[in-house]
Amino acid sequence: MGECVQPFESRSSLPVVPRFLQIDGLTAGYEENGQHLPVLVDLTFSVGEGEFVSVIGPSGSGKSTLLDIIAGLIEPDCGELLIGGQRTGASERLGISAYMKQRDLLLPWRTVVENAALALEVGGMPRRTARAEAMVRLDEFGLTGFGAHYPAQLSGGMRQRVALLRTMLAGRSLILLDEPFGALDAITRATMQDWLLKRVGDHARTVILVTHDVEEAIFIADRVIVLTGRPARVAHTEVIDLPRPRTRAMVTEGRFVAHKTAVMTALGLFSESRP
Amino acid sequence: MTGNLDGGSTRADDWSERAQWLLPALLIVAGLSVWEIWVRVDNTPDWLLPAPSDIAASLINDWQLLLRHTWVTLQEVLLGFAAALITGALLAAALDASPVLKRATYPLIVASQAIPIVALAPLLLVWFGYGLLPKVIVTGLVAFFPIVVTTYDGLRSTDRETLELLRSMGAGRWTRFRLVKVPSALPSLFSGARIGVSVAVIGAVFGEYVGAKAGLGYLMNISSGRLLTDRVFACIVLLALLAIALFGLVSWLESRCLPWRTRLVGGR
Secondary structure, eight states: OOOOOOOSSHHHHSOSSOOSEEEEEEEEEEEETTEEEEEEEEEEEEEOTTOEEEEEOSTTSSHHHHHHHHHTSSOOSEEEEEETTEEOOHHHHTTTEEEEOSSOOOOTTSOHHHHHTHHHHHTTOOHHHHHHHHHHHTGGGTOTTOTTOOGGGSOHHHHHHHHHHHHHHTOOSEEEEESTTTTSOHHHHHHHHHHHHHHHHHHOOEEEEEESOHHHHHHHOSEEEEEOSSSBOEEEEEEOOOOSSOOGGGGGSHHHHHHHHHHHHHTTOSOTTOO | OOOOOSOOOHHHHHHHHHHHHHHHHHHHHHHHHHHHHHHHHHTOOTTTOOOHHHHHHHHHHTHHHHHHHHHHHHHHHHHHHHHHHHHHHHHHHHHHHOHHHHHHHHHHHHHHTTSOHHHHHHHHHHHHTTSHHHHHHHHHHHHHHHHHHHHHHHHHTSOHHHHHHHHHTTOOHHHHIIIIIHHHHHHHHHHHHHHHHHHHHHHHHHHHHHSOSSSHHHHHHHHHHTTOHHHHHHHHHHHHHHHHHHHHHHHHHHHHHOHHHHHHHTOO
C-alpha cells in the first residue's frame, strides 16, 4: 500500500451543504515488480448535482483510474468518496453510475435495441419492457430503423451512439465518460459531441467526462479540472463561462480562447522547457 | 471493430460456392471410376478389394441389417456425445468459476487423455457387460476432452473490459456469467462440439470392436471374419455418412444459435 497523505485542510473546507459527489484526499496506485507506483495523490474536488465536469490531463495521468474508483470498480488506497454527503465503499457505488468507455463494448450477439437495454435489464427490469424503452429512444440517437441490426453491421459513429444510448438509458444519476469519442475521426467526433450536449441537456444529469482534448473539455463542460502528470493532483480548475446551449461558433470566440489558454497553460503546454 | 457492410464481389462468391461442392464431387467420382476399372481389369477377388459397385450392391441388398446396426451405433454416439456435452460444458464453467478447482483438476483432465482407450475399453466390458453402457462411456470419454478445453478457453477469453462494464452496472457474478460469458464462449463450445461429435463416432465403433452384440463396429468385425469385405466397406460408408451428418447437424445448430455470426458471414 502506498503512503496516505493526510488531508490537512480539505476536510474542514468541505461545504456545509453536501455536494452531489465529493472526492476527498483520494490516493491510489498499483504494484508493479514489487514497487508501489502512485497514480493519484491526494486528489480533492467535488461535483454539484446536474453539473458537467471535464477532467483533463496528460496521458497516463490516472484519469481512467479515477473513473474506475468513482464507478466502484477499484478501491482506492486512501481517501473518501461521498455521494450526497454519504461515505461510500467501492462495492456500494457499483450500479450508481453509468459508465461509457472509448471502446463501445457492445455485445456482438445483441442487436442495437438489446444492447441499449442492457443496463435496464441488469437493473432488474423485465426484458420486454426494457427493450420497448430502448426502442422508443432510437430516433433521438439517430438510430431509426437500426434496432434489429447487430453491432458489426454499424459504422463506428453509430456504434458509439448505441453505447451513448445504453449509457443514458441506464437512468443513473451520475454519468462517467472515459474518452468516449477518442477513437472516432474529427468530423464524427464533433457530431458526437453535439449529440452528447443535446441529450445531456434534455435530461440534466451529472456528468464527468475524461478527455485529453482541450477543446472538447471546454466546449462541453461547466468546469474543467486539469490534472498534473503522474502521480496526478489537481493542477487547476477552470470554470467555463459560456452560455448554454453551446454552439460550434463559440470555439472561435474570445472567451473560449481565453479558457483554452488557461487550460493549456495549466497543462504546461506553453512552458519553453518542454522537450 | 470489424465493420462489414461492404459485400465482396458476388460473381466470384457464386463460383466458389458452386466449386465448393463440385470439386469434391468430381474427385469422388474420378476416384471411384479408377477404383472400379482397376478392380475389373485386374480381376481382384471380392474378399480382397470389392469394386464400388459391389459395395453399392451390399448397401442395397443388406439395407435392413445395416440400418439396424447403424441405429445402434447412432444411439451410442448420441448418448455419449450428449453426456460429454453436458459434463464438458458444466465442468468448463466450474473450472472458470474456481481457479482452485482449475489448478487441482486441469492436469488430471489432460492426463485422462493419455490413458489409452485400448486399455480402458476391455475393462469397461468387464465392468459393464456387452450392452450399450460401456460404448456410451468410451464415446463420452473421447468426445468430452475437446469440449471442455475449447469451452474453458472461450469462457476465459471473455473481454475483460465488457465484464467490468457489467460490474459497474451492478451486475453480480451470475448475471455477468449469463449475459456475457456464456454467449461469448458459445462459438468455442460449438467448435469443441464439432470435434467432439466426429471423434464420438470413432469412440463408439471402437467400443463395439472390443465386444458387442450389435452396431456397425460389431458388424464390421464379424463381416471381415467371414471375408464379406463388401459389407465391411458398406459399414465404412455408413460410418462416414453418419459422421458427416452429425457434423452438419452441429454446424446447423450453431448457425441457429449464433445468428449474429452467420448473418455477418453470409448475410445481407
